[in-house]
Amino acid sequence: MSIGLIALLDDVAALAKTAAASLDDIAGQAARAGAKAAGVVIDDAAVTPRYVVGFAAERELPIVARIATGSLRNKLLFLLPGALALSALAPWAITPLLMLGGAYLCYEGAEKVYEAVFPHKAHAHEDELQAGAGDARAVEDRRVASAIKTDFILSAEIMAITLAAIPEGSFWMRAIILAIVAVGITVAVYGAVALIVKADDAGLAMAGSTSPPPFGSLVRGIGRGVVKGMPGLLAVLAVVGTAAMIWVGGGILVHGLEGYGLSGPAHAIHDAAAGLAARLPAGRGLVEWLVTATASGLVGLIVGGLLIPLTSNVLVPAWQSLRRWRPRAA
Numbered sequence: 438m439s440i441g442l443i444a445l446l447d448d449v450a451a452l453a454k455t456a457a458a459s460l461d462d463i464a465g466q467a468a469r470a471g472a473k474a475a476g477v478v479i480d481d482a483a484v485t486p487r488y489v490v491g492f493a494a495e496r497e498l499p500i501v502a503r504i505a506t507g508s509l510r511n512k513l514l515f516l517l518p519g520a521l522a523l524s525a526l527a528p529w530a531i532t533p534l535l536m537l538g539g540a541y542l543c544y545e546g547a548e549k550v551y552e553a554v555f556p557h558k559a560h561a562h563e564d565e566l567q568a569g570a571g572d573a574r575a576v577e578d579r580r581v582a583s584a585i586k587t588d589f590i591l592s593a594e595i596m597a598i599t600l601a602a603i604p605e606g607s608f609w610m611r612a613i614i615l616a617i618v619a620v621g622i623t624v625a626v627y628g629a630v631a632l633i634v635k636a637d638d639a640g641l642a643m644a645g646s647t648s649p650p651p652f653g654s655l656v657r658g659i660g661r662g663v664v665k666g667m668p669g670l671l672a673v674l675a676v677v678g679t680a681a682m683i684w685v686g687g688g689i690l691v692h693g694l695e696g697y698g699l700s701g702p703a704h705a706i707h708d709a710a711a712g713l714a715a716r717l718p719a720g721r722g723l724v725e726w727l728v729t730a731t732a733s734g735l736v737g738l739i740v741g742g743l744l745i746p747l748t749s750n751v752l753v754p755a756w757q758s759l760r761r762w763r764p765r766a767a
Contacts, residue, residue, distance in 0.1 A: 484587060484591070484678035484679075484681055484682060485501075485504060485584060485588070485626070485627070485630045485678070486630055486633050486634055486671060486674045486675070486678065487671075487674065487675040487678045487679070488500070488504065488580050488581070488583065488584040489501060489630075489634045492577065492580075494638060496577065497634045497635060498631060498634075498635065500577060500580070500581060501627055501630050501631050501634060502627075503581045504581055504584045504585060504588065504627065505623060505626075505627035505630075507581070507584075507585035507588065508585065508588045508592060508623050508626075508627065509619070509620070509623045511585065511588060511589045511592050512592050512595075512596060512619035512620075512622075512623065513616060513619055513620075515589075516589075516592055516593055516596045516619075517596065517612065517615050517616060517619060520596050520597065520600050520615065521600075521608065521611065521612060521615070524600060525608075531597060532693050532696050532697070533693070534593070535593060535594065535597060535689055535693060536689060536690055536693035536694075538589070538590035538593055538594070538686075538689065539590070539685070539686040539687070539688075539689030539690045539693065539737075540686065540690065540740060540741075540744065541586075541590055541686070542587070542590050542591075542682045542683070542685055542686030542689070542737070543682070543683060543686035543687060543690070543737040543738070543740040543741035543744065544686075544740075544741045544744040544745065544748065545587060545682050545686075545741070546679050546680070546681075546682035546683035546686065546737060546738070546741055547683065547737070547738055547740075547741025547742050547744065547745060548741070548745060549679040549682075550679065550683075550738065550741075551742075551745060587682065590686075591685065592619075594685065594689065595618075595619075595622060596615060596618075596619065599614070599615055599618045600615065603615070633670070633671075633674070634671075636663055636667055636670075637663065637664055637667040639660075639663065640659075640660045640661070640662070640663030640664040640667065641660065641664055642660065643656050643657065643659055643660025643663065644657050644660030644661045644663075644664060645657075645660070646660065680734060682737075683734045683737035683738055683741060684730045684731075684733045684734035684737055685733075685737075686737045686740070686741070687732075687733035687734055687735070687736035687737025687738070687740065688729075688730075688733040688737075690736060690737070690740060691703050691706065691733055691736055702736065705732075706728070706729055706732040706733065707729075709728055709732065710724070710725040710726075710728035710729045710732075711725065713725075713728055714728070
């Protein structure tokens with residue numbers, strides 16, 4: 438009996454070591470895969486704050502929470518099983534779906550640029566798309582829905598990059614790694630967004646500190662600086678968020694075309710980035726990224742600009758006709 442018990446304990450210890458090694462392997466692969474998607478994660482964090490600007494302070498965190506919940510639902514309920522199913526059953530469909538999402542990001546970003554350049558025409562265009570605008574709650578619901586749609590595209594790119602970075606293995610290990618990355622990235626992105634949108638409230642609290650000098654004076658000075666600087670920071674983030682949608686969308690389209698044999702744009706961008714970086718070796722990585730992002734942004738801006746009249750003159754009228762037809766058909 439004692440020998441059998443010792444053998445059983447040895448087996449348990451071996452299983453525990455194997456499980457620990459598996460957990461370490463999963464954690465390591467999740468960290469490496471998440472790092473691969475860091476660029477899109479930064480874009481996601483830059484895009485989101487603009488959806489909260491303009492609402493009452495007490496609605497900021499609830500709106501961020503609603504968007505974060507939608508983002509997590511996107512990743513875990515739709516994108517994770519979808520990515521695994523497509524990679525197993527129809528890997529050929531992943532690229533066109535990503536390109537469709539990239540085109541949507543280009544359209545969203547180009548529409549914001551159009552609004553900034555031609556505000557009156559852009560407002561008329563928005564009226565077409567948002568006919569029947571209601572009260573503040575309806576505006577919030579539309580803003581949250583728009584944020585979740587944009588997040589879906591960025592999350593799809595994150596999940597695709599993550600899946601590509603995971604070595605071939607069992608279905609369940611790949612699923613667990615994707616889930617860990619999905620939850621970790623969502624918490625990181627929307628935690629950062631929550632801190633950004635509530636920084637002005639923290640600054641107000643610091644500016645009203647009653648602590649004695651010199652520490653109190655320092656805290657109050659920092660608080661006043663935060664309060665004064667936040668509008669500018671949010672404005673910069675709004676611009677960065679719009680630019681991020683355009684360059685990420687353009688980049689998706691360029692890489693997608695390369696996958697179908699149309700490698701001219703991708704090679705031209707790569708050659709331009711490498712050529713300029715060779716002249717500035719001290720900042721090679723930064724220069725390559727800036728050139729690539731700028732070129733991808735130009736592609737995205739052109740595609741998005743073409744999609745604006747297509748949406749206004751074709752897609753929106755078709756959708757409105759369908760909505761008018763459906764009640765009669767019912």
